[in-house]
Amino acid sequence: MTRIAIVGGHGQVAQHLIHDLRRSDHDAVALVRTEAYRDELEAKGAEVRLLDIEQQEAAAFATAFAGCDAVVFAAGGGPDGNIERKRTVDLEGSLKSIEGARQAGIRRFVQISAIGVDDPLPADTGDVWRAYVEAKRDADAALRASDLDWTILRPGRLTDDPATGLVSLGPDVQRGDVTRADVAAVVAAALDTDSTIGQQWALTNGATPIADALS
Template structure:
């Protein structure tokens, strides 16, 4: 089962791709430009160049499931939030449905459940995630939605929690999200479920079942 990774060049995407390659889990990294290809080729990771703001249906060829971990990033404006975090995710779900993929794994956000509770500057992003998640639920494609808290650059502990009460804080490292994503991708029976992800004290198999 080959997984298309949309957002492979992002901070979570790169870590996930490296973990997947080391684990022997077949993936194809979708990259925006040829300049991004060498890092992946050096690690033996299959790539395809496609732009999330353009035509990217060809990237799905030969893939059985898709991971969406793309993001417009903190230094772009609302226009990119709409085109990438919202419409890009929606278009990916529609292509996955058209091509009969077995699953769509979405990296969303904990605050996407209630965007107005997020800090003001993050509300447009959370609203985009809210709408993209809602579209995915009704797309007809089996799905798993991972909802990490505030992202940090701490190293992977591979220890998790799934509630604020358990975690005591609302954060999780990007490295831990990458490990959670690998676990989800490797377990095809995890479908039509949603999981909050925070740093904690339990192995991922107790959080994502």
């Protein structure tokens, strides 16, 4: 059994991931900014540790990761119009997670990004969306440049539909929707699949069972 730290542990994908990790005999450590989430996440089977992604520095991340074998960065600044949080959560939260993993001696790191963030943005792109895309792009670049055993998953538009277990996964996948439950299932499976190390893949729902897509 391994212990997986989930940054952004109260997010919707993270909550599906807690369930998937427990099913595959891993311990999930949900890192959240407020005590208010503890009872809910413990009821789902997670260990809960407090971490304020925006206010704390990399050393605090390393402390929060203590005893864990892998880190999943599943945090996001949310859909609101707060440009600043795209930087402080989506980018700086990732950078501090990467450094925290290094300080904690953890090599395995899976990051949930977004499809197409390396593509040029149209001139009329809104400021909030531009900030989000640039934050995800730069976070992915930093992880690729690190010495960690990384995997980057770039899902399409997220939906709350039930899991299908069927995906399209690869370096160049046409944009489409994907359920949050299927994203979590791919993350959980990737953690157990060494061949995913050093891979950056787009992810949508498709026709291929997850295990086959990863292999």
